[in-house]
Amino acid sequence: MNNLFLFPKxxxxYEDELTRFLRTEQYTxxxxxxxxxxxxxxxxxSKTEQWEALRHWLYTMFPETMFPTTTQQEEDEEEEKDLLRQYIREKTTDEGYALKLLNxxxxxxxxxxxxxxxxxGFLDQPGLGQSVREWLNERPRHPHIQFKALQALKHxxxxxxxxxxxxxxxxxxDIEETPLCPExxxxxxxxxIRRVGDISETSQPDFVYFARQTWQEFLAxxxxxxxYTDLVSAEEGAVDVWASALHAILQEKLFGTVNREEILDNYGIVDSxxxxxxxxxxxxxxxVQQFSPDPS
Structure with a gap:
């Protein structure tokens, strides 16, 4: 890892991302x-010491968050959804709340x-779906927000x-075919994206976290x-092709350099x-050039 360099920007x-995670209690x-x-x-x-202290604090204060069981994770996610549904239902007693959201x-x-x-997505009021459809159709928007709109319509x-x-x-x-979660x-x-994790788990175990985040944005x-049609209909060999291409793009973006030959070899990309x-x-x-910030 000694040849890796973190650009100031x-x-x-990532400092801004870290602040956002802590503010929204996304401790994992x-x-x-x-x-x-x-x-x-x-x-x-001094920055390294600060990060080390913060990591130690997270381990100490939130051990159940740092090491959740699969069952616990599923229960927590469902509880969060139930709380959100309850919150929205309470808000719908205000007739103007849906209008505020549309504004x-x-x-x-x-x-x-x-x-x-x-x-x-949690509201059940006549005409809301049509309003979201019209908003979506109105003009081009960021792909992330377009995908969120499709998920809301499905909800x-x-x-x-x-x-x-x-x-x-x-x-x-087709609204009904829209995935509501990565699974x-x-x-x-x-x-x-699983293939990226398989390749990077030994040398860069945390690399897949950023690869997964980027991959979800790319899918949107x-x-x-x-x-997307090509991705869905791809043959099995395309898994290594797309995984290695994503790996190369992110390595260059994050570290400023990439050993393309090594990546192609690791993923088994042959001449054909x-x-x-x-x-x-x-x-x-x-x-990446269109929707991801320039780190240099």
Missing amino acids: TEQY DALQLLTFLLQFPNVDE LLKEGTLEEQVSALEQL MGENGIVEFPKNGKTIAV EFPLRIRDM YAYGTAI MTLQWKRAHLVLQAF
């Missing part, structure tokens, strides 16, 4: 981020729009085809387009797969 980006995510950051040798010593959807920041969509019980502009085209998506994506697509970017790999790499590169 990248460090600030905060721990994973701290573990990743502590791998870099070029960081100021946020139209005029709010990206974070406010995500929050509005998550809450709208509402909406069905059928919805059309909206994306990546310079008008696409049509609902097709197996082949899940295998692609690709959903409903020809790119080179053209397919270059195409996947170009698609991922275009996505």
Whole structure:
């Protein structure tokens, strides 16, 4: 790890992410981020000590959060959903609450729009689904918020085809086929990110956390387009192609350098797969350049 370098803007980006995780009590995510950051040798010593102290505090204060059982994780997630449903039901006694959410959807920041969509998904009021459909169809928007809108429509019980502009085209998506969580994506697509974890677990055990986050954003970017269709219909060998392309893109972005030959060798990319790999790499590169902050 001695040849890895954390760029100043990248460090600030992850510091902001860490603050957000702590503010929203996402302690497991905060721990994973701290573990990743502590791998870099070029960081100021005082900053390293601060991160070490924070990681120790998380282990000490929230052991049940740091080491949850699978059953506990599932129970916690379901409890969170129940609390959100209860909160939304209480809010619906205010007849103007749904209108406030729709106004946020139209005029709010990206974070406010995500929050509005998550809450709208739990409301059961006539006309809300149509309002979200019209908002989605109105003009091109960030792929992340478009995907959140599709999930909200599915939560509402909406069905059928919805059309909206994306990546310079008008696409049509079946609402009922929209995945509500990573586990609902097709197996082949899940295998692609699992493969990154298999390759990086020894040398860079926390790398997959950022790969998974980027992959989910990429799936939102690709959903409903020809790119997503290709992912779904890909043959088994495409798992290594897309996983290695993602690995190469992220390694260069995070560390400023990438040993492409080593990555291709680790993933078993042979000469006959080179053209397919270059195409996947170009698609991922275009996505990262468009929607991911420049760390340099």
